[in-house]
Amino acid sequence: METNTNQLNRRQFITSAGLLSGMLMLAPGDLFAQKGSPVTMIIEEARKSAVKATKLRGNLTLLEGSGGNIILSAGEKGNLMVDAGIDVSREKIKAKIAEINQVPLQLLINTHWHFDHASGNEWLNKDGAQIIAHKNTAKWLGQTTRVDDWNYTFPPAPANAVPSKVFDQEYELTFEDQVIRLKHYAPAHTDSDISVYFPDTDTLHVADTWWNGYYPFIDYNTGGSIQGMIKAADENVKTASENTLVVPGHGPIGKKADLLRYRDMLVNIETIVAKLKKSGMPLTDVINARPTKAYDEQWGKFVIGPDFFTALVYKGLD
Numbered sequence: 001m002e003t004n005t006n007q008l009n010r011r012q013f014i015t016s017a018g019l020l021s022g023m024l025m026l027a028p029g030d031l032f033a034q035k036g037s038p039v040t041m042i043i044e045e046a047r048k049s050a051v052k053a054t055k056l057r058g059n060l061t062l063l064e065g066s067g068g069n070i071i072l073s074a075g076e077k078g079n080l081m082v083d084a085g086i087d088v089s090r091e092k093i094k095a096k097i098a099e100i101n102q103v104p105l106q107l108l109i110n111t112h113w114h115f116d117h118a119s120g121n122e123w124l125n126k127d128g129a130q131i132i133a134h135k136n137t138a139k140w141l142g143q144t145t146r147v148d149d150w151n152y153t154f155p156p157a158p159a160n161a162v163p164s165k166v167f168d169q170e171y172e173l174t175f176e177d178q179v180i181r182l183k184h185y186a187p188a189h190t191d192s193d194i195s196v197y198f199p200d201t202d203t204l205h206v207a208d209t210w211w212n213g214y215y216p217f218i219d220y221n222t223g224g225s226i227q228g229m230i231k232a233a234d235e236n237v238k239t240a241s242e243n244t245l246v247v248p249g250h251g252p253i254g255k256k257a258d259l260l261r262y263r264d265m266l267v268n269i270e271t272i273v274a275k276l277k278k279s280g281m282p283l284t285d286v287i288n289a290r291p292t293k294a295y296d297e298q299w300g301k302f303v304i305g306p307d308f309f310t311a312l313v314y315k316g317l318d
Contacts, residue, residue, distance in 0.1 A: 022118075039152040042067070042116060046086040051096045056253070057245060058203035059178075061100055066093060067116025068249045071196070071205055074174035078106035081129065082196050082205050084120030092122070105129045107175060109182065110163060111207030111249070113140040113222070114191040115154065121161035132171070132185050133163035136192035141221055145220050149312070185209060188232035188247075189216065191223025195239070205247040206236050210262055212251030212272035215292070215299050215309035218316065224315040226270050250303065265295050269308045285316050 018025035051065040055071075063070040066085030070093075079101055085093055097105075108125070110118045118141060121131055139159040165177040171182040181197040189208040196205040207233035208216065218224040240246055240256040247253050272291040281289070292299075292306040300306040 010112060023309060028284075037150055037152040039115065039147075039150050040186075045084055046116075047088045049089075051085075051089060051092040053096050053100060054253075056247075057200070057203055059194070060201060060203055062253065063093065063096060063249065065089065068111070068114075068208065068252075069205070069247050069253075070188035071102060071180065071203075071247060072097060073175060073180075073198070074101035075103065075178075076103050076123060077105075077176065079179075080107040080108045080109070080175050080204060081105065081110055081124065083117045083207070084108055086116055087123060088118045089244070090120065090123050101205070107131065107132065107173075107198055108182075109194075110137050111194055111196065111205065112147075112190050113137040114190065115171065116160075116207070116217070116250070117207070118157075121163075122158050124188055125160045129249050130165060131161075131163040132165040132173070132182070134192045135166040135168060136190070136223070138163045138169050140190075145222065149220070177240065185232045185235065186228055187225060188228035189224050190219045193232065195236070197239075202238075202241065202243055202249065203245045203262070204240060206232075206249070206259075208245070208249035209233065210236060210248040210251075210259065211303070212248040212254050212258060212262070213299065213300050213316050214251055215304040217304055218312045220312075220315060226266070226313045230266050230270060233259065233266055237263055265299060270307070270313055270317075274317050277314055277317050283311060286310060286314055 011298060041171065046066050049065045050064055050233050052064040056062055059074045061072045063072055066089030068083050070085055071082040079097060105127050106123060106129060106133045108129040110131060125131055141155050141162045144153060146153045161314055166207050173180050178200050185193045193209055209229065216229060218226060218229060237256065237259050240259055242256055244256060245253060246255060269292050273286060276286045276289060276291060287307050288309050292310055296306045
């Protein structure tokens, strides 16, 4: 049975955002000098949140409730996962997978290095999964990495949590007769982002290059940029057909029309903020000018507030 995207109504959307809703809606003066970190808040929310399964197409299931959206591909002899979620959700993820398909885990694909997509790597590897990712995911996981806008320094991951199979631009694998295509984006959300495409079911996981219904986070410390996010959004629009089922990093699944709305939002806000910054306006004045106001009702109420997103865009402009 194919998922009806309309079934994920606004109430479900808010629920699915629950583990991220604790992220700080920071005032401009606090943005780059937080006393705490949203990372610890998100981890604690994941510890409390249930993991929910939603049937997609074919043998694919969406798992929500532990950081970024996870896809489970259930095979006859083994399972494959796209993203690992947060490690505190281990038992809940294992229980949900066991309800769906009681076969060994074989492969894990990381869409990028961030903790809410990859901190479950260690236990999944111990349970039998080979980890595949872009080479920059392995790089960042393998060293101490600071993310200033989260006010958090990540220690190196354990050796078995670092992907053992890495690629540069594109990689194609076959999992139980199902072709899966991995493709690296130019630096966007980070410099390690990849898309994961299941052509048999026309299902595309675009990870954190798309936050459906949220202003996105941009990690400048590991290669992200607002211009890169726009380019990735353009690429997603070109890649998806009208029938493609598109899985974002965060938020409900969607279609090409949703990608278009997101791309246009990014372009328009970047254009407005760039004009204000070029005029010599400092960050506080740009935020007070409310350059995102036309989009705040739809995009600005959940994870990253309008002030935070404005500051992220401003930060990336010359």
